[in-house]
Amino acid sequence: MSEDLVKVRDLNVTFVTRDRTVHAVNGVDFDLAGGEVLCILGESGSGKSVTLRALMRLNPPARTVMAGTVVVGGHDIVGIDENRMADIRGSVVSMVFQEPMTALDPVFTIGQQICETVKRHEGVSQKDAHRRALDLLDLVQIPSAERRLAAYPHELSGGLRQRAMIAIALSCRPKLLLADEPTTALDATVQIQILLLLRRLQQEMGMGVIFVTHDLGVAGEIADRIAVMYGGKFVEEGPVREVMRTALHPYTQGLLGATVHSGMRGRRLTTIRGAPPNLENLPTGCAFAPRCDVATDACLVAVPALRGDPDHRARCILVAAGKEETPCCSI
Amino acid sequence: MLLYLIRRIIYAVPIALAVSLFCFLLVHIAPGDPINAILPPDAPADVVAQVRALYGLDKPLPLQFGIWLGHIVTGDFGRSLATGRDIWPDLASALKNTLILASASAFIGFILGTLLGSLAAAFNGTWIDRTCVGIAVAGVSVPHYWLGMVLVVIFSVTLNMLPAMGAGPDGTSNWMLDWAHLQFLILPAVTLSVIPMGIVTRTVRGIVSEILNQDFITTLRGKGLRRSGIIVHVLKNAAPNALAVMGLQLGYLMGGSILVETVFAWPGTGFLLNNAIFQRDIPVLQATILVLAMFFVALNLAVDLLQTAIDPRMRRS
Numbered sequence: 001m002s003e004d005l006v007k008v009r010d011l012n013v014t015f016v017t018r019d020r021t022v023h024a025v026n027g028v029d030f031d032l033a034g035g036e037v038l039c040i041l042g043e044s045g046s047g048k049s050v051t052l053r054a055l056m057r058l059n060p061p062a063r064t065v066m067a068g069t070v071v072v073g074g075h076d077i078v079g080i081d082e083n084r085m086a087d088i089r090g091s092v093v094s095m096v097f098q099e100p101m102t103a104l105d106p107v108f109t110i111g112q113q114i115c116e117t118v119k120r121h122e123g124v125s126q127k128d129a130h131r132r133a134l135d136l137l138d139l140v141q142i143p144s145a146e147r148r149l150a151a152y153p154h155e156l157s158g159g160l161r162q163r164a165m166i167a168i169a170l171s172c173r174p175k176l177l178l179a180d181e182p183t184t185a186l187d188a189t190v191q192i193q194i195l196l197l198l199r200r201l202q203q204e205m206g207m208g209v210i211f212v213t214h215d216l217g218v219a220g221e222i223a224d225r226i227a228v229m230y231g232g233k234f235v236e237e238g239p240v241r242e243v244m245r246t247a248l249h250p251y252t253q254g255l256l257g258a259t260v261h262s263g264m265r266g267r268r269l270t271t272i273r274g275a276p277p278n279l280e281n282l283p284t285g286c287a288f289a290p291r292c293d294v295a296t297d298a299c300l301v302a303v304p305a306l307r308g309d310p311d312h313r314a315r316c317i318l319v320a321a322g323k324e325e326t327p328c329c330s331i
Numbered sequence: 332m333l334l335y336l337i338r339r340i341i342y343a344v345p346i347a348l349a350v351s352l353f354c355f356l357l358v359h360i361a362p363g364d365p366i367n368a369i370l371p372p373d374a375p376a377d378v379v380a381q382v383r384a385l386y387g388l389d390k391p392l393p394l395q396f397g398i399w400l401g402h403i404v405t406g407d408f409g410r411s412l413a414t415g416r417d418i419w420p421d422l423a424s425a426l427k428n429t430l431i432l433a434s435a436s437a438f439i440g441f442i443l444g445t446l447l448g449s450l451a452a453a454f455n456g457t458w459i460d461r462t463c464v465g466i467a468v469a470g471v472s473v474p475h476y477w478l479g480m481v482l483v484v485i486f487s488v489t490l491n492m493l494p495a496m497g498a499g500p501d502g503t504s505n506w507m508l509d510w511a512h513l514q515f516l517i518l519p520a521v522t523l524s525v526i527p528m529g530i531v532t533r534t535v536r537g538i539v540s541e542i543l544n545q546d547f548i549t550t551l552r553g554k555g556l557r558r559s560g561i562i563v564h565v566l567k568n569a570a571p572n573a574l575a576v577m578g579l580q581l582g583y584l585m586g587g588s589i590l591v592e593t594v595f596a597w598p599g600t601g602f603l604l605n606n607a608i609f610q611r612d613i614p615v616l617q618a619t620i621l622v623l624a625m626f627f628v629a630l631n632l633a634v635d636l637l638q639t640a641i642d643p644r645m646r647r648s
Contacts, residue, residue: 056553058549058552058553083557086552086555086556086557087555088555089552089553089554089555090553090554090555090556091555094553094554095550095553097546097549097550097553099546102545102546102547103546103547103549103550104547104550105547105550105551105564105568106547106568106642106643106644107567107568107641107642107643107644108564108567116554116556116560117554117555117556120554120555120556120557120560121555152643152644154643154644165550168550168554
C-alpha cells in the first residue's frame with residue numbers, strides 16, 4: 001500500500017478542566033493501511049477509546065487539547081475546521097459504539113437515523129435514502145428490513161440494535177471504520193455473530209478497521225495487528241499471532257496470563273497486581289513499572305522508545321534493541 | 332393510539348368528579364351557614380326553614396351534590412349572592428380575559444425560557460450559563476405584584492407609554508386584536524411571564540444539558556451531522572418533559588394571576604375571585620374554582636397526549 005489510510009504521529013490528548021488535567025494519550029504513533037485491521041488492546045483508562053475518538057475529533061470539544069499529527073484518508077484531522085471535519089465524519093471515517101441502547105436516539109426510528117446520515121453526505125432524495133437503508137439492513141443481516149426501519153431502538157434486541165448501529169456507520173461506505181468495544185455490551189452468543197459480521201463486511205468492503213477492545217479473544221478473532229496500550233502509550237505493537245505467541249512486554253504477558261485461551265490447559269490464570277496508573281500524575285519512568293515483576297531501577301528513570309524488530313516492537317528496556325526476538329522474561 | 336386516547340380521557344373523569352366534589356364542599360367547609368348571608372340574624376325559625384327548603388339545603392348532602400352537578404353540567408352555575416345575576420355570563424367573559432392574559436404570558440415566558448435554557452445548557456459552565464441562570468432565579472424570586480407596580484411606575488407614570496389599568500380603551504372587556512387593546516395587555520403579560528420564564532429556563536437547561544451528555548449525541552456528531560441537525564434531535568428528546576412543565580405552568584397562569592390581575596385591574600378570573608372572596612360570594616367562588624380546576628385537568632390531559640405522541644417509548648399499552 002503506497003499511501004497509508006491512517007497516519008498518527010506523536011498524538012497527545014489532554015483533558016483540561018478547572019480542577020485537573022488528565023493526560024489520556026501520551027505520544028502515540030501508528031500507521032494503518034487500507035483494508036488492514038488493527039486492534040487496540042488495553043484496560044479501562046488506558047487511553048484506547050480516547051485515541052480512537054481522536055481520529056474523528058469526537059472527544060468533548062470544550063475540554064480536549066489535542067497535539068501531534070493525525071491524518072486520515074489524506075485529511076489533517078488536528079488542524080481542519082469544524083465544518084470540514086463534519087463532512088469527513090460518517091463519510092470517510094465512521095464509528096460503531098459500545099452501547100447500542102444509548103448510542104441510538106430513542107425517539108427517532110432506525111430508518112430515520114440511517115436516512116439522515118445518507119442524506120447528509122450524499123444529498124439524495126428521501127426515497128433513495130430509504131432504498132439505501134433497506135439495502136443496508138440486508139447487508140447487516142437484519143430480517144424483515146422494511147418493518148425494522150419503522151422500529152424505534154427500544155423495540156429491537158441488543159444484537160439487532162448493534163447491527164443497526166453498524167448499518168448507520170457503513171451507510172456512506174467509509175474507508176475507515178472505528179469500533180469502540182462493539183461487542184462488550186452484548187450476550188456472548190451475539191458477540192461472536194457481530195464479530196463475524198464485522199469481519200465479513202470489512203473483507204467485502206475493503207475498509208480499514210481500528211477495533212478497540214479489552215478482550216484478547218476478540219482481538220485474536222478479527223485483527224491483523226495488535227497494539228497494546230497502557231498509561232496512554234502503545235507499549236507493544238505487532239502482528240496478532242506474534243504478539244499472542246511471544247509477547248514482549250511484561251504487561252502484554254500479564255494480560256495473556258490473565259485470559260483463558262487455547263494452550264492454557266492445566267495452567268493457572270495469573271493476575272496483574274495493582275491498579276492502572278493515575279493519568280493526572282504519570283511517572284517519568286515506565287508507567288507499568290510499579291506493577292511489573294521484573295522492573296529494575298532503570299525502569300523508573302525514563303520510558304524507552306518502542307524497540308525490537310520493526311514489525312514487532314515493545315516499550316520495555318528488557319527487549320533487545322536488535323532484530324532478534326527474545327522475550328524479555330517468562331512467566 | 333386511539334385506545335390510549337380514550338383510556339386517558341376516561342381516567343380524567345374521576346379526577347374531574349373529585350375536583351367538583353371539593354368545590355361543592357367549599358360551602359360546607361367555609362365557616363358559617365349560607366342562610367345567615369341571606370337572612371337577617373333575627374329571622375324567625377319557620378322563615379329560616381322555608382328558605383332552607385327553597386334553596387334545597389334541607390336535602391341530604393349527596394343529593395345536594397347530585398342536583399348541583401346536574402345544574403353545572405347543563406351550564407347553570409347559579410346566581411351570585413352579591414349581584415343576584417347569573418354567574419355564567421360574567422364568568423365566561425372573565426375566563427376569556429384570563430385566557431388572553433395567560434396565553435400572552437405563556438407565549439413570552441415559554442419562548443424566552445426555552446431560549447435562555449437552551450443557551451445555558453449549550454454553554455454549560457460559562458458566563459453565558461451563569462447569566463441565564465441568574466435571570467431565571469431573579470424571575471422566580473421577584474414578587475410579581477411588586478414588579479407590576481414598578482413597571483406601572485416606569486412605563487405608565489413616568490414615560491406615559493402604556494396604560495396602567497383595565498383591558499381596553501373604553502373600560503369594557505370586549506377584547507379585540509388591535510393596538511388600542513394590545514397596549515393594555517403588554518404590562519400585565521410581561522409581569523405575569525416572569526415566573527414561567529424562570530421556571531422554564533431552569534427546566535429546559537436541566538433537560539437539554541442532560542441530553543447533550545447522552546451517548547447518542549456523540550453518535551450524531553460521528554455521523555457528521557451539523558449543529559442544526561443535532562438541534563432537531565435535542566428538541567425532540569427535550570419536548571416531552573419540557574411540555575409537561577409548560578402545561579403545569581399554563582395551568583398556574585390561569586389560576587394564579589389573582590395578584591397581577593388586581594394590580595392591573597384586569598377583568599379576569601383572578602379579579603373575579605378576589606372580589607368573590609371579599610364579598611363572601613361563595614357560588615361565584617365555587618364556579619370559578621371549578622372551571623379553573625377543569626382547565627387544569629384538561630391541560631394535563633392534553634400534555635399527556637402530546638408527550639405520548641412525541642415519545643414512542645410511552646406508547647406501550
